[in-house]
Amino acid sequence: MMMQIIKAVVLGIVQGIGEFLPISSSAHLILVPYLLNWEEHSMAFDIALHVGTLLAVLVVFFRDWWDLFVGAVKRVTKGKKSFNNRMFWYLVIATIPGALFGVLLGDLIEDKLRPMIWPIAVLLAVMGVLIFLGDRWADKHYKIETDFKHISLKQAIIIGCSQSLAIFPGFSRSGTTILAARLMGLSKNAATKFTFLLSVPIIAGAAILKIPKLTFSIDVIVGVVVSFVVGLLSIKFLLSYIKKHDFSVFAIYRVIIAIIVLVKYFVF
Numbered sequence: 001m002m003m004q005i006i007k008a009v010v011l012g013i014v015q016g017i018g019e020f021l022p023i024s025s026s027a028h029l030i031l032v033p034y035l036l037n038w039e040e041h042s043m044a045f046d047i048a049l050h051v052g053t054l055l056a057v058l059v060v061f062f063r064d065w066w067d068l069f070v071g072a073v074k075r076v077t078k079g080k081k082s083f084n085n086r087m088f089w090y091l092v093i094a095t096i097p098g099a100l101f102g103v104l105l106g107d108l109i110e111d112k113l114r115p116m117i118w119p120i121a122v123l124l125a126v127m128g129v130l131i132f133l134g135d136r137w138a139d140k141h142y143k144i145e146t147d148f149k150h151i152s153l154k155q156a157i158i159i160g161c162s163q164s165l166a167i168f169p170g171f172s173r174s175g176t177t178i179l180a181a182r183l184m185g186l187s188k189n190a191a192t193k194f195t196f197l198l199s200v201p202i203i204a205g206a207a208i209l210k211i212p213k214l215t216f217s218i219d220v221i222v223g224v225v226v227s228f229v230v231g232l233l234s235i236k237f238l239l240s241y242i243k244k245h246d247f248s249v250f251a252i253y254r255v256i257i258a259i260i261v262l263v264k265y266f267v268f
Helices: 002-018 025-035 043-060 062-078 083-112 117-141 153-167 173-183 188-213 218-241 248-266
Strands: none
Touching: 002 025, 002 043, 002 218, 025 043, 025 117, 025 248, 043 062, 043 188, 043 218, 062 083, 062 188, 083 153, 083 188, 117 173, 117 248, 153 173, 153 188, 173 188, 188 218
16 A cells, blocks of 8 residues: 555646646656656546646636636626636637547547657657757747737637647647647747646546546545646746746657656667
């Protein structure tokens, strides 16, 4: 039991960091146990850890989501147009592609791709390179960047479609959405905030589907609590970090971890 709790703590930390930093939590939840020679855990346990990070993003952005929801209600009851109403529905619409991919391909990915270590490592590295190049390209080509309040429906839909790729471990939900946003000229702050808000409905939906299959043992509860606490810290860190830095460090980290995994897989 003690070893199970230790694993839950480690994986909770991995999830809390990986969900919000653009490094792919799903890939790390597979690759970290592989590097440590641990037995594979279930997708349901992954989803339980996602509940912790879901609670974290809800805590940090509760006021934002409340304002968005109130804006949507006022539009229906009073016919009052507002930014909050518009953004609420943008987020709802942007969630649809990822939700469809999850329903249609979720079980297939869990059965076929999760055991394939080297393709996940390759995706981790490839997305690292794309994030690095895309972020620099955006800085060079967009002198005036789009702030959060001026995100368009088209941009929201494209970001939502990019989120669909996160079903493949290694792409990273936050990585793909931030990259798509940056390539369309969104500022780092706007891209990151939209990504965080967009994570709420997709993670909640996945949790609703998977949690009935999960037994809430002590190790699961520990993992959820740890992922919640670390998730809070990760959100605060990234929101502060991007004010002065780009995403290069995360891209480089992805490539380094991928190389370590590939060396272990093919050499050792």
